[in-house]
Amino acid sequence: MPNPTPRARRLSPSFPVSDIARNPLFLLGEDLASGPASTSGYGPNAIIVRAGENNRLAHVVQAGWAYRYERLEDGRRQILNFLIPGDIIDIEALMFPGAPASFSVRALTELDLQTFPASDLREMAERSPEQRHAFDVAVRLHLRALGERLVDIGQRGAPGRLARLFADLHDRLAERALVGRDGVFDLPVSQDHIADALGITPVHVNRTLRSFRAAQLIEIERRRARILDRAALDRIAAG
Known part of the structure; x- marks a missing residue:
């Protein structure tokens, strides 16, 4: 079992939070595998959840990437976070089944989702104290x-935001065994996506990425990335 990240350890030092980070629903075990789920595939840019629509379904990413976002009236977009395999796309639907979604979700790549009625998944999460605790920790994370x-x-600043994003994506993927032995991981996000996630311009993203490459902090090629100097990246992220 991987060691919990420092963030996870602070949240619950007596519980295997690393397992929940790797798959927030892992404690449902056979209940999840045999539950009332369906599997669906979506193409890039497909809208999975629309803000304001009543959402009675809960989706778990099986393969591919997506992102949560909000669209402003003038067309600008704020990306709230990126979703990777194992993530619950619409955790609010588990907390408030049928309530209007407060954000939209769009596929970033080809996307496979396991879909459950939110009320059924919530019922599965309530069947034991351990399952309830797993659900609570997933919400807290x-x-x-x-x-x-x-x-x-x-x-x-921009360097700190970008360093934090790379470190966070790497750690989340590593928790789910999605980082290769050589440290390489998928990074199917464009500079526009990064800009909308971090609240800076694409030009600023490009400039900061070039400075990271020049300092040999990271390397990115063909939608794949590797952190070359994690200690230096963490120092920038802490600033």
């Missing part, structure tokens, strides 16, 4: 991630 992104945008 979700809220913590949104809070950390708010701090990044409000208090960190």
Whole structure:
């Protein structure tokens, strides 16, 4: 079992939070495998959830990437976070089945989803104290991630925001065994996506990425990335 990340360890030192980070619904075990789920595939840019629509379904990413976002009236987009295999796309639907979605979700790549009636999945999560605890920790991890992104945008400069994004994506993928032995991981996001996630311009993203490459912090090629100097990247992320 991978060691919990420092963030996860702070949240629940006596519980295997690394397992929940790797797959938030892992404690449902056979219940999840035999539950009332369907599997669907979507192409890139497909809209999975629309803000404001009543959402009675919960989706778990099986393969591919997606992102949560909000669209402003003038057309600008704020990406809230990127979704990778194992993530629950619409965790709010588990908390408030049938309530209007507060954000939209769009496929970033080819996307395979396992879909459950939200009320059924919530019922599965209530069947034992362990399952309930797993659900609670998954919600807390979700809220913590949104809070950390708010701090990044409000208090960190572009290098710190970008360093935090790379470190976070790497760690989340590593928790789910999606980083190769050589440290390479998929990164199917464009500079426009990064800009909309971090609240900076694509030009600023490009300039910061070039400085990271020049400093041999990261390498990116053909939608794949590798962190070359994690200690230096963490120092920038802390700034």
